[in-house]
Amino acid sequence: MVKREVVQLITPGTQIDTGAENAKDNNYLTAIMSQDDGESYDLAYVDLATGQLQVTTLASFDELTNEIINLQTKETVLPAEINLEVTELLNKLGILISHNANQEVNSATSYLSQNIDSEGQKAVLAQLLEYVRATQKRSLDHLKKAVAYEPNYFLEIDHNSQYNLELTKNIRTAKKSGTLLWLLDQTKTAMGGRKLKQWVERPLISRDAISKRQEVVEDLLNHYYERNQLTDDLIKVYDLERLASRIAFGSVNGRDLIQLKTSLEQMPKIRHALDSFTATSLKKLSRNIISVDDLVDLIEQAIADEPPISVTEGGIIKDDYDKQLDAYRDASKNGKQWLANLEAQEREITGINNLKIGFNRVFGYYIEVTKANSSKVPTERYQRKQTLTNSERFTTPELKEKETLILEAQDKSQSLEYELFVKIRDTIKESIDRIQQLADIVAQIDVLQSFASVSEEYRFVKPELTKQHEVKIIAGRHPVVEKVIGHQKYIPNDILMPEKTNILLITGPNMSGKSTFMRQMALTVIMNQIGCFVPAESAVLPIFDKIFTRIGAADDLISGESTFMVEMKEANNALQHATSNSLILFDEIGRGGTATYDGMALAQSIIEYDHNNIHAKTLFSTHYHELTTLESELPELKNVHVGGSRTKWRTCLFTSH
Known part of the structure; x- marks a missing residue:
C-alpha cells in the first residue's frame, strides 16, 4: 500500500519557481482585513520565493486600491467577512480571492510578528501566515521577520502616475522594455534586479538616505577598475534568496548547493573589492559581509562537483566523505x-x-x-x-x-x-539568516553599481539637493527617449522654476514634445530620489513628497467612467492630496469631452486653485492659448512655449518674455 496525501497546494500567490524570465520579479501573496471603522485596512504581503514579509495600515479604500495595484499581486487572502467593495475591486482586477477564517497565532507567527505593535497588523499577518502554512505544509524558516512600513515614508506615486510615467511597464506593450526600470537595469544578479524594481516603485524622501546612495554612486564612478572587478564578482553570484527558500522548503538539490557554494565563495572577493572604495556606506556594507567559510567547506567536502538533478538515485555525495x-x-x-x-x-x-x-x-x-x-x-x-x-x-x-x-x-x-544529503541540507538550513543577510547586501551593491554604470554610459550628473523650493535643471533630457532614439537626436532643454515660480503653463503645437518634457521632469525627480544621478548637465532639486499626473486620454468603461470622468477624478485626486512639496503634471486638462469654453474655464479654475491654495511645483500644458494671460494675474505662474519637430524630437523652451 502506498500512502497518498496532498503534500503541497500551489496557488498563484504561492508559486515559487516562476522561471528564469521572471527571476527579477517578485510574486506577492497578500492578505487584507478591514478595521473596525470600516474605512481603513490592514494589508500584509509575502514573497515565498525570497522570504520578504511586510505589513502596513492604509487609511482609505483609495490607498488600498493603489497598494494592491502597485504590488501586482495575483492572489489575496480575505477573512470570511470583508467589505463588498474590496471583493468587487479584486474581481475587477482579476486577482484570485482565497479565504481563511483561521487567525490562530502559533509560535512561528509570533516569532515573525515580534517587531509589530499594531494588533490589526498582527491579525492580518496571522491570517496570511496561517494560509501559507495550510497550503504549503512545510517549513517556512526562510521567512524574514515582518517589517511594518508606511507608504508616506516614501515618495508617493499612485498607480495611475506609475502607469503614465512608464516606470516599470510600457503603456503600449505592457513589457519592461521602454521603461525607466529598463533603462536603469544593469544589475548582474536576480536579487539586484528585484531590489532595483522596489527602489523605483518606492523612491526615498529622506535627504540623508538619498545623499548616502548618491555618495556611493559617485565613489563607484570614480573607481572604474575597482567597479569592474566588483561587477565581475557579482556575475558569479546566483539567486541567494530563492536558494534559501528552496533549502527551507526541502526542495533544494545538489546543483542548487553547488550554486550556493559558488555564490558564497564570491563574498570574500566582494568584501575585498568594497574595501577599495571610500564611501562610508560601502565601508559599512563591507563590514556586514559575514564569514560563511563553514558552509563553503561543508559543500566542498560533501557534494559532487557535477551532481545529478535527483537527490535519491545516488552520485550526489563525494568519495571519502563517509x-x-x-x-x-x-x-x-x-x-x-x-x-x-x-x-x-x-x-x-x-x-x-x-x-x-x-x-x-x-x-x-x-x-x-x-x-x-x-x-x-x-x-x-x-x-x-x-x-x-x-x-x-x-x-x-x-x-x-x-x-x-x-x-x-x-x-x-x-x-x-x-x-547524508538531508543532514547537509538541514545543517545549511540553520544558516538561512546569514545567507539572506548576504543576499540583501549583494542586492544593494548590485543596484548601486547599476546606477553608476548607467550614469557613466549616459552622462548623468550628481544633482544638488536643496532645501529651497526651487528647481533648476540645465540641459535636461528624457532618459528613456534619449536611449531609444540616440543621444545625437535628442535636444536638451532647461527647466527653471525659482523659489517663487510654482507653475509653468506650457503651450505649443501637437507632437512638439510637451508631454515628453513633462515626463522628463518627473523621471528626473524619481531618479534623484532613488539615489541615481540624473540626465542633465547640472541639476538643483528639492525633495518632493508626492507626484501626481494627468497625462493622456483614456476611459474606464468597465467602471462606467468616460474620458472626462477619469480626467476629473485624477485631477481631483491631485488637488485634494497635493502639498506645497508635491509635483503635479497636468496635460491638456479640460479637453476630454467638454465644450471649448467649459474646458477653458475648468482649466483656469484648476490653475488658480493650485496657485492660490497648494503652491505645488506644477507643469500644466494646454492648447488654450487664452490662458497665457494668467501670467499677468498670477505671480507664481510663468508661460513657456514648446516648439519642436516630430522627426527630430527637438524640444526648445522659452518664456513669453
Whole structure:
C-alpha cells in the first residue's frame, strides 16, 4: 500500500519557481482585513520565493486600491467577512480571492510578528501566515521577520502616475522594455534586479538616505577598475534568496548547493573589492559581509562537483566523505568488475562470443544468449529466466548470489547518500539568516553599481539637493527617449522654476514634445530620489513628497467612467492630496469631452486653485492659448512655449518674455 496525501497546494500567490524570465520579479501573496471603522485596512504581503514579509495600515479604500495595484499581486487572502467593495475591486482586477477564517497565532507567527505593535497588523499577518502554512505544509524558516512600513515614508506615486510615467511597464506593450526600470537595469544578479524594481516603485524622501546612495554612486564612478572587478564578482553570484527558500522548503538539490557554494565563495572577493572604495556606506556594507567559510567547506567536502538533478538515485555525495558510503560503493564497484570477469569466463567456456551479462529493474542481472547459440548453452548450470523474440536470458547460482550482494550495496548506498544529503541540507538550513543577510547586501551593491554604470554610459550628473523650493535643471533630457532614439537626436532643454515660480503653463503645437518634457521632469525627480544621478548637465532639486499626473486620454468603461470622468477624478485626486512639496503634471486638462469654453474655464479654475491654495511645483500644458494671460494675474505662474519637430524630437523652451 502506498500512502497518498496532498503534500503541497500551489496557488498563484504561492508559486515559487516562476522561471528564469521572471527571476527579477517578485510574486506577492497578500492578505487584507478591514478595521473596525470600516474605512481603513490592514494589508500584509509575502514573497515565498525570497522570504520578504511586510505589513502596513492604509487609511482609505483609495490607498488600498493603489497598494494592491502597485504590488501586482495575483492572489489575496480575505477573512470570511470583508467589505463588498474590496471583493468587487479584486474581481475587477482579476486577482484570485482565497479565504481563511483561521487567525490562530502559533509560535512561528509570533516569532515573525515580534517587531509589530499594531494588533490589526498582527491579525492580518496571522491570517496570511496561517494560509501559507495550510497550503504549503512545510517549513517556512526562510521567512524574514515582518517589517511594518508606511507608504508616506516614501515618495508617493499612485498607480495611475506609475502607469503614465512608464516606470516599470510600457503603456503600449505592457513589457519592461521602454521603461525607466529598463533603462536603469544593469544589475548582474536576480536579487539586484528585484531590489532595483522596489527602489523605483518606492523612491526615498529622506535627504540623508538619498545623499548616502548618491555618495556611493559617485565613489563607484570614480573607481572604474575597482567597479569592474566588483561587477565581475557579482556575475558569479546566483539567486541567494530563492536558494534559501528552496533549502527551507526541502526542495533544494545538489546543483542548487553547488550554486550556493559558488555564490558564497564570491563574498570574500566582494568584501575585498568594497574595501577599495571610500564611501562610508560601502565601508559599512563591507563590514556586514559575514564569514560563511563553514558552509563553503561543508559543500566542498560533501557534494559532487557535477551532481545529478535527483537527490535519491545516488552520485550526489563525494568519495571519502563517509566511510560507510565508501564501503558500499566499493562493494558495488567490485561486484561490477566480477560481472565483467564472469562474462569473459562464460564466453570462453561456452564458445558463445556474443554472450553478455545485462541488468534491468524487473529481472535483475541475467546472461543473454541469442537463439542461434541456444544449443551451446550448458543447461546443467544455466536456469532459464526470460524468453525474448531473438534471445534467451539465463541465470546461474553464483550470479544469483552476487546479484544479491551488488543490489543490496547499491540500494544501501543510495539510501545512505540521501540521508547524508538531508543532514547537509538541514545543517545549511540553520544558516538561512546569514545567507539572506548576504543576499540583501549583494542586492544593494548590485543596484548601486547599476546606477553608476548607467550614469557613466549616459552622462548623468550628481544633482544638488536643496532645501529651497526651487528647481533648476540645465540641459535636461528624457532618459528613456534619449536611449531609444540616440543621444545625437535628442535636444536638451532647461527647466527653471525659482523659489517663487510654482507653475509653468506650457503651450505649443501637437507632437512638439510637451508631454515628453513633462515626463522628463518627473523621471528626473524619481531618479534623484532613488539615489541615481540624473540626465542633465547640472541639476538643483528639492525633495518632493508626492507626484501626481494627468497625462493622456483614456476611459474606464468597465467602471462606467468616460474620458472626462477619469480626467476629473485624477485631477481631483491631485488637488485634494497635493502639498506645497508635491509635483503635479497636468496635460491638456479640460479637453476630454467638454465644450471649448467649459474646458477653458475648468482649466483656469484648476490653475488658480493650485496657485492660490497648494503652491505645488506644477507643469500644466494646454492648447488654450487664452490662458497665457494668467501670467499677468498670477505671480507664481510663468508661460513657456514648446516648439519642436516630430522627426527630430527637438524640444526648445522659452518664456513669453
